Amino acid sequence: MTKLRIGVIGVGGIATGRHIPAFLQLPTVELVAVSDMNKAQAQKVAKDFDIPYVCEQLEDMLDKIDALVICTPNKFHAPIAIQALNAGVHVLCEKPMALNTQECEAMTAAAEKSGKVLLIAYHWRFMKESRAAKQLIELGEIGEPLVIRIQSMRRRKVPGWGVFTNRDLQGGGALIDYGCHLLDLALWLVGNPKPAEVSGATFNALSRQQGLVNEWGTIDAETFEVEDHATAFIRLENGAVILLETSWAANILADEESLSISGTKGGIDVFPLRINKAANGMLMTNTVDFIPEEKSYDLLQAEHFVACCLGESTAIASPQESMHVSSVIEAIYESSTKGASVTINSN
Ligand SMILES: NC(=O)c1ccc[n+]([C@@H]2O[C@H](COP(=O)([O-])OP(=O)(O)OC[C@H]3O[C@@H](n4cnc5c(N)ncnc54)[C@H](O)[C@@H]3O)[C@@H](O)[C@H]2O)c1
Missing domain, CATH: 3.40.50.720 (NAD(P)-binding Rossmann-like Domain)
Known part of the structure; x- marks a missing residue:
């Protein structure tokens, strides 16, 4: 072979x-x-x-x-x-x-x-909750997605190693490093509509304070130049919207990674996975108690890449889809600098 x-x-x-x-x-x-x-x-x-x-x-x-x-x-x-x-x-x-x-x-x-x-x-696309959510959405469980909420929040976990806080090498901070994962996942789950307009704001006031209490090592407040917290309102071409928040440092109660989608027929929370609905005159929640996982997401991603190279599979993410994630990130930075919303002309 x-x-x-x-x-x-x-x-x-x-x-x-x-x-x-x-x-x-x-x-x-x-x-x-x-x-x-x-x-x-x-x-x-x-x-x-x-x-x-x-x-x-x-x-x-x-x-x-x-x-x-x-x-x-x-x-x-x-x-x-x-x-x-x-x-x-x-x-x-x-x-x-x-x-x-x-x-x-x-x-x-x-x-x-x-x-x-x-x-x-x-790689979040390969997690078991993500794959199960994709399946449920494609089966029509939530109808048309309307409002998507993403929170990738760390309370005090600014990476104190490597080059993560170097703008020249990384292009930004919490958003481009961490928030990008759930943004990509959300766009994939709702069928990759093109992003149309973004209003965003970024902050780094906490990391610029001397003596930041930080769980992931020490950082230099004097030279800290990227964002440690970002928020955005993102309009998609099909009329749905994303509310995004991500942080390495924020004055919140606890770390949280959550993605929820409210649709015309129901809603879905991905981590942990559950469907929220109104049916038979009642409001109800179907919690998913067990999703079989035969392989880790790292292994699934590696297998998938190899299958694509060997012509046995089509890539789960096209370059255009990943470019849309980058175009939203870029627009959030631009919007924050301008203090105004930014239109995206996606290909
Ligand atoms: N998927 C994830 O969850 C995840 C997590 C962490 C990092 N990352 C991404 O992985 C990449 C690397 O991150 P990392 O945490 O492994 O960083 P790292 O600093 O641990 O490793 C980067 C390596 O690249 C080398 N390097 C730097 N410039 C180079 C160049 N021009 N040519 C060849 N080698 C070069 C460095 O010497 C270093 O060994 C980044 O793009 C980061 O965003 C992804």
Whole structure:
């Protein structure tokens, strides 16, 4: 059996914690090469996971592989993905797709031209609650979605490691890093309507205070430059709306990740999964007590990417869908700066 040869670039936390262990479980895959601007890290990872090649240059790696997993900081997603696609290599790229819509468009164009797979690793789509919710919505349980509420809230968990608070490398803070997951999931659940208009506001007053109480390490208040809290009202082209709130730091009671959709026939809460309805003259809630889960979402995502590369499946997320997520994020930042709503002209 010919195996899909995979390389990984940027072999830090997410590559070693999620992607490499997942791909190593697949018999149809051979992990052949790693690359990292920190050569010692690349060598360590190659040794730890028994991966044959450490490549200093991306070109050297592209000769050896059929597919590339990109786990670098966000700034490098677009240039690396475009170079790989132009070389005829499939790409699985960590979220967010890129720093802005313009970069996403260039990546989408490269994917279309090459005919290769470009999948963005929005792994929340593979969670059991998400897949079950998608099924229930497609079965018509809630009717037409009207109002979608997303909360990805952390009370005091500003990442005190890596480059997460570096605007140049990441493009923003809590929204582009954390809120993006449920935004992508919400758009997918309601059938990917195009975003039309955004009014947003971002804040970083808490992280700019000296001596922030923080559960995830220490940050420098003086140099903190991204948002730790963002809110937005998002109009979709089909008339539905999204109310979004996300934070790394906020004066709230507790951390919370929730996504709920109110539709014409019923409503759905995804975490935990339940349907809210009016029926037989009563208001009732159907709670889902058990959803079978044979495999972790990391493994499902890896399997899905490989199946797409082998032509056995169609990607769960098109590049355009991931670009819509980025266009909303970009519009929230722009709206916050302008203090006015922003229109999105989605392709
Ligand atoms: N899906 C998720 O839940 C999730 C969670 C965390 C991070 N991420 C994403 O994964 C990516 C990486 O995050 P991380 O937490 O692994 O960061 P990290 O800092 O742990 O690892 C990044 C690695 O990339 C290397 N690197 C930096 N620039 C490079 C370049 N130009 N070429 C090659 N290597 C380079 C660094 O040396 C480092 O080893 C980011 O895009 C982030 O948004 C996703």
